[in-house]
Amino acid sequence: MGAKKLVTVVGATGAQGGSVVDYLLKNRSQEFTIRAVTRSTESAAAKALATRGVEVVRADLTDTAALKAAFAGSYAIFAVTNFWGLFSDAQKQFPDEKDVALLAGQAAAIETQMGINMVDAALATDTLQHYIWSTLTDAYTVSGGRIKPPHYESKAQVTRYIQSKPEMLAKTTFVWCAYYATNFAGLTRPIYVPATGQYIQIQATPSDQPIACIGNTRSNFGIFVEAALAQPDKTRGGQTVFAFVESTTLGGLLQTWAEAHNVKATYIQVSRETLFSSWPMEVQEFTVGMEFWDMIRDKEWTGKDSLLTYSDLGIDVLTLKSVKDSFAELEL
Known part of the structure; x- marks a missing residue:
């Protein structure tokens, strides 16, 4: 067997990146070595990675020079950004600001620049053969300009930047991660109403809205990236992997949670x-x-994109944690 290939994982202490590390260590340790990029090598999560044999390096996503050093020697890179962390930072920076669009716009601008910085650093990595960018659909384009969610647009701008670089696009796989089950423990958490003896979930869109769910992100997401790395001829060249385990509706998702x-x-x-x-x-x-x-409804996330799903990648979805089992892990 030849020398192991280096896979660098950005966000390795988070849900998506952590899942990628888990799957590569479990199934591909004879093929790949793993380098984790983190803002702090002294955090408990970073130290835990090191004890598992992961090389841990420090780099801020705002620092292209540091990213170039972190990416050096990589065969493959998994890149992800965290809009919600940046949005929280913006609220802390401007605690009296009530304009959501303004704060979201600030977070989105930073996220876009971080994404572009990673692409530029990847372009300078002469060993790179595969770049996997965790993004979302281009909502503005797909909707015909009718809607422009900042946390979609910020990633879409990075995707367009990659698409403008033929040499980068040839090495790139885009991956979309579907709805997190953990949203039911946070943003869309059902509320118990004692007078009715049941929970209610309040949203501004209808219950029959189609939705795809990844279930437990940490348990399920990484296998999609592992499969993409194992099948570069199928997944590179700007192909999109859609990481989900079940499709339903918002109302159906709530009933699965209730069950x-x-x-x-x-x-x-x-x-x-x-x-x-x-x-x-x-x-x-x-x-x-x-x-x-x-x-979008019937087009859901897809628009004009051709998506690779678990069946296209040879993933047995029945071996993954179901949405119901993922919900069962969450506290009421």
């Missing part, structure tokens, strides 16, 4: 004005993305 916890739950649709008047800024920004899904 997982043996409780009753009702989906309640309200106007966006009502929702925005009483819910945190994160929910407001998240809702703009949900409105895009509702607008």
